[in-house]
Amino acid sequence: MVESKNILRIWAALGVLALAPGIAAAPRERGPRVESHRIVIELLPAVHGLRASDEMTLSGKTNELYFYLNKSFSVQSVHVNGREVGFRFDTAPDLSSKTLRADHTAAEFRRAGRLRVMAGPRRARTVRVTYTGELREEPAVSQFSREYIADQTAGIISETGSFLAPDSFWYPRGDEEMSRFSVETLGPAGYESVSDGGRRLHEIRDGKLAVRWENPHPADGLYLQAAPYVVSEGESGGIKVYTYFFPGGDELAALYMEKSKQYLAFYSDLLGPYPYEKFAVVENFFETGYGMPSWTLLGRTVVRLPFIPDTSLPHEICHNWWGNGVFVDYALGNWCEGLTALCADYLLQKRRAPGGDADYRRQVLRDYASYVRGNNDIPLAAFRERDNPASRAVGYGKSLMVFHDLERRVGEKAFFSGLRLLAGQWKFRRASWLDVLAVFEKLGGPQPAAFYRQWVARSGAPLLRLEGARLEEEAGRTALNFALRQEGAPYELSVPLTIVTPGGTLERTVPLATARGEFRIVLDQRPLRLEIDPQNHLFRRLFPEEIPPSIAKVLGAERPLIVWQADSAAAERFRSAAEQLDKNRTALVRSAVPGDSAERRDRAFVLVGGGIFPGEWTSLLQPVWKRIPLAPGPAEDPALCTVTTLVHPDNPDLAVLVLNAGARANLEAVVRKLPHYGKYSYLAFIGETNIAKGIWDVTASPLIVSFATMKYEEGTDIRKKE
Ligand SMILES: [Zn+2]
Known part of the structure; x- marks a missing residue:
């Protein structure tokens, strides 16, 4: 049990006293x-x-x-x-x-x-x-x-x-x-x-x-x-399982009973014995997603969403190890959401699809870059619970990446052994970030105080730059030279990189603990590309080029420009969709794209049209246009409506959204559904039904360098950025 005076001692040792509110107050009544x-x-x-x-x-x-x-x-x-x-x-x-x-x-x-x-x-x-x-x-x-x-x-x-x-x-x-x-x-x-x-x-x-x-x-x-409630009872590996649903919820109850049994077995295997004698799924009469020791309380709407049994349910079950099995000592920050997200949401996505883990980490970094600015950033030590997208991006996202960093340092096997040790040693006690890190130190993990200072006590994220990448011929082999620079007080990082050569792809890791590090890697083959952290293993601030345009980016923009296509038989439908999109009445709504780029340069914009676009749209969008992958059948369907986001042709920090509606498309339904698809770059609907969705690949990044294959002169800088 950590008491105030011990906390004071730990904080003083870490040099993070500035984080301790009211620590100098007079002794408190006990x-x-x-x-x-x-x-x-x-x-x-x-x-x-x-x-x-x-x-x-x-x-x-x-x-x-x-x-x-x-x-x-x-x-x-x-x-x-x-x-x-x-x-x-x-x-x-x-x-x-x-x-x-x-x-x-x-x-x-x-x-x-x-x-x-x-x-x-x-x-x-x-x-x-x-x-x-x-x-x-x-x-x-x-x-x-x-x-x-x-x-x-x-x-x-x-x-x-x-x-x-x-x-x-x-x-x-x-x-x-x-x-x-x-x-x-x-x-x-x-x-x-x-x-x-x-x-x-x-x-x-x-x-x-x-x-x-x-x-x-x-x-x-x-x-x-x-x-x-209507109560049902079951059993899984000696654990009593209950469901509490309102009358009429029998099918749901049966589904949650099965899924609960499945995930209780999964986590008992992964993290050690389930700490309680029962688990109950309880339907709530208002909207919640809470996890309590040995039960979860899911709101009436939430519990009916089709993805919840394989997302929120395992997350809440996992909280019986992190947060409700090992409790959180909040004095040094709440670590349990990041670890639960890692063991549930992240791990399950990783198992569901190849590359699912990298996609998850990428989304975490994109959320952090999109929502967290200097003025709303907090250190993990100050996180208690999420109350807005920024605190979620830190308390869940950054925290997950910090645990991922720990996993990279000790290796996957030792990491999960460490988690089982943590669950056993700290069961029914309150553990702080430092207590958690101390468990991993014994397994070859980093020194807890230093790791804590870097990732928990400090707000913000590293910003990595790649500089001076060049090739040199060396006794028939090729030396790849490059430097990595980070801004601000340097983080101690282990930077993964990928070198693409004609014969295959090489994975390397280089240590970086200073503001600038120079590296030289000698290769048998001349490399084609150097990519720094392409799988997003590091918690770092992304560059705008690493964040593909998304629907959320356009819908969340201030004072957007909305243009509807006037020279069409369906002009009236397009105009009303434009009004539907402008629900906050803050947009500039027009029937033609302003010819002067100065008028549109600082605005995200939406184009609503169909059939043959006006020439001005085509010439504006041509340089950035991307085609949604669609089968020929749906592509010809008059009920098709596509949603495409693109990098703003005049301003790479902003995005454009194009709604292209077929003659029998349900434009009203598509516009209504857009907010639910915020993270996607493109969508396609037939009528009200979504038939395609995706996020554009990022191919250009300041952390990717391609080496020209034709012109090659020894010792000269021949890098070319994509
Ligand atoms: Zn949680």
Whole structure:
């Protein structure tokens, strides 16, 4: 367990004290640490109410006996060591660094009141609090998507369903980081509850349903969910598997049951034994994608998306190792999202398709380059959870690349051995980035403090430049000379490169730990090309040339130019599609491309048309045009609508999108669907159905050099950039 003063020592050692907010504050009041909770709660959905008691056992030295509990609740009684005592419930408590732990914020405690118990703190071993209350924080409008996530509610009890999160302070919390929990719920018949651990009791008592969940292992908080669910039960390798779906969800339940069994087996094999006795998939009545110890809570819409059983589900199952098995010590940043993304989303894509891993890394780097700028960048040490595309690009993307770097340094086999060690040694404890890195140090990994300083404490990304690539003849062989330069304080990198020769492709790795490094590689054959990091193994900032145009790039642009084709029988359809595209009313909508390039140079633009394009469009786009690969049949279909993005002919930082609609194309549906295909460079639809999608290959990059094959003079610089 890392306490504040130890954190201070570690941070001082790392020279990252600037990251520690409020570290110089006066010593904090030390509250009781709750070792275990035994909660009994009656849920009264019809009136949004609860009646509860929590029997807590305490541990450690305490100088003040207080607990945080939802400030709207009424406390009925408090017993210490079995005897009733007095108390004071302060509903507007001091939430400063004097009372809160350094890894907590006043915002997280905004729903909390402070219950001060009038008893000698030193002798208190058990404290029992009895209370009643109401929770009816309606879920806010859903913002859940790949890019955005928001906490919709911390607590609600209703006939539709109940969701109780630790941040609602539905049970008393002390000064502990981890506790053991058991919760017994009482509710209307059929109102099924789910929480951490194993189900110990499930019976009808006086017409009400009583259910008890017990988790023998410590956790960093307790969620409770209940609703009129249909429950199904199964088993996988000794692990009990449940599904909780609303009536009518039988087919979904069967699918999630099968997939859960499959991924529990997969991860037990990969990462070591599953830490809990059950796993449950629970449908939520509002949109979430949460993973709790031994269960996952997926929103009604999310759970029905066809790709979720093989994407979000394995991700949430994997969190039972990272985040809910080994818990996160947030004081040095949240490492668990990057590692879970690596073991789930990334690894599964790698197994699904050859090259899937490189594609995934490329997309991570493109997201980082697109969303993260100097003003919204944060170091991984400051990441807690994603709340926008930039924090996602860092907390998931950069973090994944940092673990990938670790894997490259120790090798794949040692990396997964390290993960199994981490899962075993730190099970049910809070581990920091440094604790994680220390496990790998023993397997030949990098020195943790240096690695941490470079990738976790520091924001930003390396920017690599390739310079002075040239060939020299040397005793019948060819020497390839080049330099790599990085800007800012140098990172310690192991740079992969590919040398293409007439006889095949060579893979090499060169070390770079200084601002500039010069390299000389002697080859038997004269190389055709040198490519630096073509498989995107390094976390680095991409050049604009390495990011192909995408639909998101055009749709996300400020003040775009939208041009519709006026000289067509379908002009009216094109005009209304242009208006549909301009939903923010910030675009410049025209029926002809401005002739003066100055008017369009600083604007992304969209062309909407069909059939034969006007000559001005053709001449403008010719230099950048790319053809979508389509079979002859669909290519001739009058219901075809293609979407093509291109590099802006006047400005390589911007993009152009061309909507080309056949006479019977469903232009309205295509425009409506565009935002769902943001990462793609091109699309094709027949009617409403997508029949092709893809991302253009990047062939030109400042990190690729081709060597001319004809003119060759010894010692002269004959590189030619593509
Ligand atoms: Zn996650």
